[in-house]
Amino acid sequence: MVFDLLVIGTAITLGPMHNSAFILLLSSQRGVRKGLAFLLSWLANLVVVIACVLLLTGGEPPARHSAPSTAAACVKLAIGVGLVLYGAHRRRRPPLPHGPPRWTARLDRASLATAAALAWLLQPWALVGAGAATVVAADLSSLADWLALIGYCLLATLGLIVMEMYTVRAPAVAGARLNALRTWLEQNQSQLIVTLSLIVGLWLTATGIYGLVA
Template sequence: MGSPMVLDLMLVALAITLDPLPLMAFVLVVASARGPRIGLAFIAGWTACFVVVLVLVLTLTGGSPPEPRSPPSTAGLAVKLAIGVALVGYGLRRHLLRRSGREPGGHRARKARESEGDGTGGSSSFLSSRLERGAVWPAAVLAVLLQPWGLVAAGAVTVVDADGSHTSTWFVLVAYCLLATASLLAAETYLALRPERARQRLLAMRGWMAGHAEQAIVVGSVAIGLYLVGTSVSGLAD
């Protein structure tokens, strides 16, 4: 796995771990008395998504990267370009909605709000009620629903060029999963070591994040989207 590819993958992982919506939901689900246990279930569901996506990609490619300038390589760059454009459009749309005074929608935003108990029915209310009772499995389901799938797709397209015959590739993939989960792991560790203090600090942090979440999503989506567009166009032009 070449160094530009490693950089792309690590930047995508950083954007995922800094996404405020999953972290805000995570703080709420671990604020209960069974917080650490529920937090582990959330992290398990979150990490399982990355593992499944990586396994699927490596299975499809056979662990061998496509030849440069070959049709599969060009197709991969085109898909990455499309994802970059979509992320930029998503970020700009949220910015325009916010400026117009309307609440940005979207599947993940609704799930994040419903995790606070604001859902109106259906499966979301079912998950919320189970979480309030201290059930563990709904946290894993919620983690899957809150995945930033646009960024996950960008990571998957990047992994197409991974060479499974090199040991270093597997270290990079593990690092990708760990970095993408780093914010959740940090919160879970803090909660396990200092439960009462951690709950207070995490809830206070969540309050601050609630006021800055939209700016973070817009900046993150546009920044990583422009980066993916730039690298894709550069690759297609070579």
């Protein structure tokens, strides 16, 4: 479970779309507050998903080859295959023009509530779903599993935390460097999505198959 969460959490935090939107929020009016609203909402989303899974499992990992463990493996397999197919499709598709989507121009006038809602909209739900399927194996009587769940949430939010703290500590320098990062993300967005989709998709496919046959 731990390594699966490490892979999924890393892929979530490296996603280019939410990072680009977050940088735009930070550079807008009241950017630090909007960034904090986005960050907290993003983290709350992950916590809520994990809490729902643990409520369903009772905090005890299901027996191997039981209905819950088989369902979790099937979910991981389905998401993995879907990510691989999506990555292959994006790889063959002609590259799109660089630049942010038109809706990002409205972020300067976004409210704190809008910034918080945007975090839920930009969550990579396929990866969050894979994380939820992995959390099915968590044992709340184990301190190691508690640390793994906390580490997963923090890892999936790490990029946002670093950018928020950087902006608070050195706003002038951070603004220039984060805008340069946003430009790079926009220019390489397609390649990043393809790479993350294929790597995580293949990993989830392999772990899903292993969970079904082992």
